[in-house]
Amino acid sequence: MSESKSSKSSSNLNPSPTLQCKDLHEYLKSRSPQFLETLYNYPTICLAVYRELPELARHFVIRLLFVEQPVPQAVVASWVSQAYSKEQNKACEALSELSVWQEAPIPGGLPGWILAQSFKKNLKVALLGGGRPWSMSSSLEPDGKARDIAFLDAYALERWECVLHYMVGSQQTEGISADAVRILLHAGLMTRDAEDGSAVITRAGFQFLLLSTAKQVWLFLQHYLHTAEKRSLSAAECLAFLYQLSFSTLGKDYSTEGLSNNMLVFLQHLREFGLVYQRKRKAGRFYPTRLALNIACVRGGAAPLEPTGGSKHGHILLETNYRVYAYTDSTLQIALLGLFTQLLYRFPNLVVGVLTRESVRQALRGGITAAQLIHYLEQHAHPQMLKSETGGIRSSSMLPPTVVDQIKLWESERNRFTYTEGVVYNQFLSQTDFVVLRDYARAQNVLTWQNERTRTMVVTRAGHDDVKKFWKRYSKNS
């Protein structure tokens, strides 16, 4: 008998890899506890982590914030009504994962929780004051050429679109630095063309383009932080600085005084992506833009603070007859729309397309998920869509339910296979051997498939060791 292992890598299991965009919680979860420990020395990070927690967990923290001794776990459990014990477990888990609290025994021998010292201290600082001011807030002379919010919005948008435009058509290379390109390549959003070495967009890159701006920025910065460690920039320091920016006030200038050299380098990079505005490199002051402020609301649901009254608010109308009307003249937006719609007409300020099975399937084949598509349409929905009521039914989405359902159906019709990892056993010498092993596997509940005529069976990966041991024992005895 031989066993042929079909060791499928995870990419095989998931034929169209989708772009993973972790939120802060997931990002921090994947880091080491030591890293978290250093992070919690920054009040900004504590504040950001606090906001990322599930709602029940937030109440746990605030209730424990002024308690110095450990609190019995049973007491914490009694704060939540019985019906929501599941959510309570989730909240406790989240707090443990991020090492916001630790288990601590109580003199009576009961298990208890205590908030991590540095987290507690610095959250208190952020909430109530005390400690040292954040690095960027030394006092400044009033700026003679102060910039208003509209200017900053326009600036941020222009800078960020520059990066996106580069991704779509890399012919336009001015205004983007080698560093940014390196990050895009590192993130797998772009790849070097085999022939001429120019950067071209990947499938992941297209998915990236469909994300909301806040998520794009956050994902981009995540990869920046990864590469930052290689460039001897401390990720913790960068992250803390980023969150300082996100907790700053829009339209206000901040001082670069007291920033370390590393942070000044980092600031220049942020300036390039449009997260901060600086008139001159040596200006001594900078203005955070909305892009920086929105880092803190990457978590799903928390809609980013969009510039109010801007024409960029939303431009897509989707009708129940699958027609898509997009009021835009941006080639980027049109290219994105073209990913999943069949474009029909084009006018100076309007593009009309239709969602067809073919066009959507083409997008799905490219690794874009239905959820991403729907989210993109929601994100860029025209204000008129937001106002319209869906026939008195308050659905979670403002898009026509028929279209949303159909897109989901088109996706699920592609996923008719379910993949299970397994090990094939075949070429049994005798029928009895086969039957014995098959029955054993079946009894262990690890048998996936078997065929008596060809004497082939498949057991799950988890059950493989057990079945193999049994086979060794069995063949020794016989």
Add this chain to the structure above:
Amino acid sequence: MADEEAPVDSSLLIIIVDTNPNQRYITDDPKVLTNCLDAIIAFANSHLMQKQRNQLAVIGCHFHKSEYLYPSPSKPLDVRQIDGQYELFTLVEKTIKMRLVNLIKSQPQDEKAGESLLAGSIAMALCYIARMRLQLSPGLSMSSRILIITGSGDTAAQYINYMNVFFTAQKQQVLIDVCSLDKHLSLLQQGCDITGGLYLKVPSLDGLLQYLLWVFLPAANERGKLVLPGRGRVDYRAACFCHRELVTIGYVCSVCLSEVHGPQGAPGGTGVAAALTRARQTGGVGATGLEFIGSGGSIGRAGDAVRSRETLRASDSVMVDSSNRRARRGQGADMKVYPNAIEANIVQYGLTQLDEETEHPHSTAADIHSTADRTTKQTLFTYERQIVDLYHLSKCRMENGISAKAFATESAVFLEIKRESNVGQVRFKWRYLIS
């Protein structure tokens, strides 16, 4: 990325701080106010800390006016960080403190401190909420609540204003929470109960911040998940319109719904008795019922001739409507409002807690009350003596076989029926007999 479900909306919290200098805890030790204020500011900041989109407003309520403490109606202060505190929180703290000083300085020096204008502040808060809702970008939802922190005593002088704002808040789905620093406040507690908010009387001022954080920090949608103090018993006594005092038994006008404390009427020519007298003088009683406006002492249309059937109908429908409204408030209390013009004086009755002090010695209601069985709940009808005489009364009793007691006073007849009896039947008979 399946993290797009469960829309996380924002929450707007409006804190109304009673800054009246004649609150007991301030007169005892003025320094306590600073501590309380610090606690309130810390609480306000923790609300802002919950979510990025959370909004906050603080209203200072004084005896001469109410004013926004935060956000400042004029240009916001230019605040720089002084320590590790989040800039926004520093701004909140500085703005509130600065504007509170201005508010206290602006109080008229020669005037004696009166009652805090809490009802006015709540109305301001409701206006603010309405404005914020208008400004909300489409597709987003916002839950709003009002927290009143006060150490003032209970007073019924603003009763009507209170009820107006409470019902408006209920209609606007705004929760009203009340944190009492000193005495038990039955009127505001009614407001909490009407709007679904929480009421808490803080046992000691030392741990004020902890009480606030534990009880009042969770937003409306999170409250179901956490174990929070229950409603407790709510005292639903209404205040009479003539004296602004809480009464156990009140009489409700069928038309304008004003409540008076007794059929004998109040001094100063207001009340039922006065209305009756005048109506009789002008000869317009008949089956018209009576109208009177409680507090002003002016009598509505009592002098008009017999009202047509149509007007009666119209007023009936008003009654039905308002009886629903009252019924919501009257859970726990047995309040019945009958849509019949002749039954002008309807008795609110049946509160489990009876306060001897609030009863008016001169009212007949009190007399009846003393004879009535206090434990069994009853319905009382009152009729004008001129229309009904005791003969009819006894006949009605006999024919229905319902045990009832009748009382007659100089101006009216009262019929007291056991609660279990078929009231509708009695009423029908009654009308038949009278007509």
